[in-house]
Amino acid sequence: CTDYANRVTLVPHCIDLRGADPASLHWLPDTCAYRLRAQGRPLPEWHYLVSGDRESVHNAGISIRGRTVSDEFVHPDGYDEHIVNWVE
Known part of the structure; x- marks a missing residue:
């Protein structure tokens, strides 16, 4: 998100x-800041809000950069073919 205030x-x-109910955030990644904060857990050092560096998540090797396609390029009938469960 490049313009968070107006997203x-x-x-x-x-x-x-x-303001979301913390119990409803289970579908978000374990590293999601909203989820971590709702659980009272700290953000990881690579998180932009901690590091101040937007590249730190990419440098840590955990971003989705280069692993996704926009839904603009996928026919709605083909969404299921583009869902991936990444294994750590």
């Missing part, structure tokens, strides 16, 4: 998680 306006289908 819901710029991307109408953006999900605003502020």
Whole structure:
């Protein structure tokens, strides 16, 4: 997200998680800041809010950069063919 303050306006289908029930966040990655904060856990050192460096997540090798395609390029009938469960 390059414009966090205006994300819901710029991307109408953006999900605003502020104030979400912590129990409803189970579907988010274990490293999600909203989920970690709701669980009272600290953010990892590579997180932008800690490091101040937007590249730190990529440098840590845990981002999805280069592993995804936009839904603009996938026919709705083919969504299931593009879901991947990554194994750590």
